[in-house]
Amino acid sequence: MPEVLFVCVHNAGRSQMAAALLRHHALGRVAVRSAGSAPAASVNPAAAEALAEWGLDITDGVPMKLSTEDVEAADVVITMGCGDTCPVFPGKRYLDWELADPAGRSVEDVRPIRDEIDRRVRGLLAELLDG
Known part of the structure; x- marks a missing residue:
């Protein structure tokens, strides 16, 4: 099963939305993680x-600190x-x-932003499952 890691600075908005959308569309066919280089205290309310x-529903999501292990486990990052962090x-x-x-x-x-993330997630999912 392919594993995807979404990373943004605060792991509160973009990466949380991307992870939720990929989980939703993948129906268990892709392992999904998200993390941030400087995680926020909570998920962005407008993103939720x-x-x-x-x-x-991503309201119970907890922004997580990016770890080396997260990156090592992922097939696609x-x-x-988040730049060079x-x-x-x-x-x-x-x-x-x-x-x-x-x-x-x-x-x-x-x-x-949500709509563009959804478009990209669907494209990524098609690549992962066709490959």
Whole structure:
């Protein structure tokens, strides 16, 4: 089973949404983790509200600190604005998804970010399952 790790600075918005969407679409066919280089205290409320509109609940998510073990376990590491704070290991597939940070934004402003993450997650899932 392929394993995907989503990484952003605070692990409160983009990476939480991406992980929830991949879990939802993958139906148990992909292992999913998310983490941050400087985790926040809680999940971004606007990100949680945007996903709740689609029936997905991330309110009980806990931002996690990125560890070397997380990266080592992943087949695909997707960074979302963490820059050079993400450890790099040879043989891993790295993708960098440049996405606006939902921090401090309203749910109206987070919806397009959610929609773009969903589009990319669906594309990634198709690649992982077809490969």
